[in-house]
Amino acid sequence: MTAYALTVDAGARDLRAADHLLHALADRLALPGDTVGCTHLVRGERPRVVVSLSLSSRPLLDTVRERLAGAGHGAVTPGLPDGSGRAVLFPGASRLTGTLSVAELLACSAIDRVTVLGSPLPPDPDARLVTRDHVRPQWQGDGLVLAATPALGDTLVPFEAPDPTPCCADH
Incomplete structure (x- = not known):
């Protein structure tokens, strides 16, 4: 920052x-x-x-x-x-639409790193990330880090969903 x-x-x-x-x-x-x-x-x-x-x-x-x-x-x-x-x-945010490889995401934006929840290893640079047109990295130390989770079809998605279901929505 x-x-x-x-x-x-x-x-x-x-x-x-x-x-x-x-x-x-x-x-x-x-x-x-x-x-x-x-x-x-x-x-x-x-x-x-x-x-x-x-x-x-x-x-x-x-x-x-x-x-x-x-x-x-x-x-x-x-x-x-x-x-x-x-x-x-953030720089490059508007280009993070559709599906990109992790390497493409890192190359075209200010995001410094992608992590996968539950994995101690970084994702493969060729791993496909379905952005859902909603990418919200967090500052960690001096870098922007995007947390991702595994999804269907051997893809990743950003951890934060674009339209989360409110807590207790079914009550």
Whole structure:
């Protein structure tokens, strides 16, 4: 992550709302493709999801902060809330659609590594990953790591489902 970062607290209650906010900010502010936008869970008296934007330069950070100041998107603070964000916007994210090999995914995006839950070994570079058009890697240390799970047809899928079933949905 970068030193040129800010956090926006719009009071989002869930990841879907925070994802939507990040995409809306990227569109409205015409953010460059190298912007990293993450969600961060905030616990405590007022649980919520805040978003962060990591930008490539101080002038861009200042411009984005200025444009957000009166836009009604919530409180804007300098820096990152923590070092373990869930990336929604990142270089190459728009190219992660359909089915790709692990090697293709790593080559065309800012994702540094893919792990497979339950396996101590990294996946084969030729392993096919069905993106479901929803790829959300996490910051681990200094790199973006995508957690994947085995799926039908000897493929992998990102661990996070695009439309998860809410807990207790059948009650």
